[in-house]
Amino acid sequence: MGNYKYFTDLLSNIEPSKTTKSYVSSIQKNLREYLNRHEKYKSKHLDTFISGSYAKQTSIRPTLNEEKQDVDIVVVTNYKKDTPPIQILNELKEVLSNNSKYKKVRLQSKSVGVEMANYHIDVVPVIIEDNQFYIGDSEKDVWILTNPKEHISWSAKTNLKNEDKFKPLVKIFKWWRKQRKTENLKLPKGILLEKIIADNIGDPKYDIENLLVTTMNNIIANYQAEYIDKGLIPSVYDPALQENDLLKEYTLADFSKFLEIIQQDLVTVKSNQFSIESWNQVLGPSPSKSLEEIQEDYSLSIKIEMDKILDQVIDKSIRLSTEIKEYTNKKIEVEKRERSIQEKEDEVKYNIYIGFLQDAHRSLSDTIIKGLGREYWLNIIKTLNSINEKRNRVFQGYEHSYLATIYKALELDLEYYNSLCSMVEDNFFLSIYEVKYVIENTFYRTTLKEALKVSIKEGDYSDTMESFREALKLLEENS
Structure with a gap:
């Protein structure tokens, strides 16, 4: 096979960035400290x-179009089974709602959900009886045996047993699953996916590519003939709770499709001699390419297509040299196709650039953005503006939020303020932290207040309108 560098690069580039890891670390640390120090809740915690x-x-790192990542935090309380799960969940929800950092808090069947920028936090209260963890299900009003710490320990032991290749393999399978994810397809995820991999992992003496292929082969060999072909669904048991079948919530059709996709992908890579191109089909385009490399690749493909078109024109012009009218028509057709290609190139370039700003908005600190240089970012924005003018369109509210992040980092207060106003005019959610920056650093509060008053719709209590009302209140308090 011999694609060692491809898989090394893949693992490197699907790894969450240092910024992402640092942000997740601060989120969970702040929440844990808040609960531990809370005047009333610390006695329960x-x-x-x-x-x-x-x-x-x-x-693994979030993809460009992925809305939010999940972060799970377990809260061990001193309650016992005689307390209804809904009581414990309601109390935790109230405590979290009292913190201004956690404005979007909602009750879930087994946890309290907290929405933050780019992340969804599941705060899961549990109890301990007889040295065992129990999680409450408020809908069924029952306590269910669980063991989240054992999952962490099991994962570490399995990785050590397999020469530190189990976790990298899990990351590749998770990345593979993202490429196969569709609305109507239920593929194994989380601890179920990890247990399937562990139960079928190949010989760890192999490199990661061989290990991936042998594991995929083993999954097919161990489940297809013995179970799926007989109309049966196998059992995959929880490594922390052996009586818990992790596959019980999946149908035969779900698991059959999972195996079918693996089989198809094995055929793809094997029939193409495990080429990098075939792995790209299975695992998706390598995320390692920079913006410049993507542009170069696309420019090359455009050039090849243009060359083909020009060759066609030359061939036809030779054969039809006496047919002036037809030649003229062909020339017009080519010009139309060239314009179409230019439009497609602009569209791809726009998506690449706006995606790059989105990544910066989500993942880069102000220091990193500023360090790349003002000219670097303004050239990107200038290009986007130019394409918008050709396409007779304007930036959307969510795009203005990306621009605002860049302008704030570059300390371009006027441009930052204009982006906020555009977000308001386009009815796009306005973060309270963005408004605080206006109060502290600019002199445009009055105009922004007027824009908010115009945009606020009476009787509309959506998240966006609520954010406008909060922003207006903050501006009026600091006038």
Whole structure:
């Protein structure tokens, strides 16, 4: 096979950035400290710890179109089974809602959800009886045996047993799953996916590419003939709770499709001699390419297409040299196609650039943005403006939020303020932190207040309108 560098680069580039890891670390640290120090809740609070993929170090970086990542925080309380789960959840929700950092808090069946920028936090209260963890289900009013710490320990032991290749393999499978994710397709995820990999992992002496292929082969060999072909669904048991079948919530059709996709992908890479191109088909385009490399690749493809068009024109002009009228028509057709290609190139370039600003908005600190240089960012924005003018369109509200992040980092207060006004005019959610920056650093409060008053719709209590009302209130308090 011999694609060592491809998989090394893949693992490097699907790893969450240092900025992402640092931000997640600060989110969970601040929340844990808040609960531990809360005047009333500290008497109920025994411990908190992060769980899930970040705790197991199997998380992967968010994709461009991914809305939010999940972060799981377990809260160990001193309650017992005689307390209804809904009471504990309501209390935790109230405590979190009292903190101004956690404005969007909602009750869920087994946890309290907290929405933050780019992240959804599941805060899960549990109790301890007989040295065992229990999680409450408020809908069924029952306590369910659980063991989140054992999942973390099991993952570490499995990784050590497999020469530190289990976790990298899990990350590749998670990345593969993202490329296959569709609305109507239920593929194994989380601890179920990890357990399937662990139960079928190949020989760890192999490099990661061989290990991936042998594991995929093993999954097919161990489940297809013995179960799926007989109309049966296998059992995959929780490594922390052996009586818990992780596949019980999946249908035969779900699991059959999972195996079918793996089989198809194996055929793709094997029939193409495990080429990098075939791996790109299976795992998606390598995320390692920079913006410049993507542009170069696309420019090359455009050039090849243009060359083909020109060759066609030359061939036809030779054969039809006496047919002036037809030649003229062909020339017009080529010009139309050239314009179409230019429009497509502009569209791709626009999506690349706006996606790059989105990544900066989500993941880069002000220091990093500023360090790349003002000219660097303004050239990107200038290009986007130029394409917008050709396409007779304007920036949308969510795009103005990306621009605002860049302008704020570059200390371009006027441009930053104009972006906020555009967000308001376009009815796009306005963060209270953005408004605070206007108060502290600019002199445009009056105009922004008027823009907010015009945009606020009476009787509309959506998140966007609520953000406008909060912003207006803050501006009026600081006038």
